[in-house]
Amino acid sequence: MPEIRTRPTRAEPREVLELKRIKTVQPELAPAVDLQIALFDLQRRVQARVPMPSIEVAPEWLKRQHEAARPLLRFEDIPLDWTDFRLVFRQTADVLRRFEALEAPEYHAIQAMSRDGHALEPHVVRWFNEAAAPERVKTLDVPLPPGISTPSLDQVLTLAMRPFLERCAEMVQQRVDLSTWSHPNCPLCGGEPEFGVHTSAGDRLLICGRCTARWGFDRHTCPFCRNADRELLHSFTSRDALYRVDACDVCRRYIKSYDARRGGRPVMLAADSVATLTLDAAAMQRGYRG
Secondary structure, eight states, X not given: XXXXXXXXXXXXXXXXXXXXXXXXXXXXXXXXXXXXXXXXXXXXXXXXXOOOOOOOOOHHHHHHHXXXXXXSOOGGGSOOOHHHHXXXXXXXXXXXXXXXXXXXXXXXXXXXXXXXXXXXXXXXXXXXXXXXXXXXXXXXXXXXXXTOOHHHHHHHHHHHHHHHHHHHHHHHHHHOOOTTOOSSSOTXXXXXXXXXXXXXXXXXXXXXXXXXXXXXXXXXXXXXXXXXXXXXXXXXXXXXXXXXEEEETTTOBEEEEEEXXXXXXXXXXHHHXXXXXXXXXXXXXXXXXX
């Protein structure tokens, strides 16, 4: 009788293993964990197919961009295939709707827009340039289709574009020194920070909410309004001191951070953003917004 060979089981990514651990120790977060795993799996499959971008990183050009506080990435630099992107856009909306993170009327309107010729493209360009090149947005007249709100569309775009922008961040951070960037917005795509990490050296790195690029920023300064008055800056931590919230009384914004000195592992945006949902609730109860 011939020997029957079975294929070895592919190991799950560390982020998924950590999300499952969170689900076990905090079962009340199960719906959020399941949503994040579904999104993570989708984005990982897409990113594996995205080609490496070609981005101008000449030292003099890089210096001029930094001095002018302009991000490095231009929309035309993104390795975006529109056929692939429309599929990812629809699949992202499917995941959000499955976990009731997107209302049915907006879901159907978004699906219809993605199938309407080139209706989606100008909205993607508008979304990207609002942070990366605001001067270009003024020339765009992109009315929303009926039934879709800007926050819902932006939520789907942020998640659907992440695999493409992460590929750009992966390449740039291997080839470019971002240590001279001192601005609160992302040096690659101009996005706002979504999360932070306190390194073993005591520094704070911010993590972009759009492309997940990382850059250093003073830990005693608000990354949204640059307020550095410590009397107007407040912080509190999780019970295990693994996570921290830094809040500003000037702009009323807050950002969460992971303390790598205590955690014993790298920051994992997919997992750590879910593990800290209770901190989001605590910050909002105090009148702050993310």
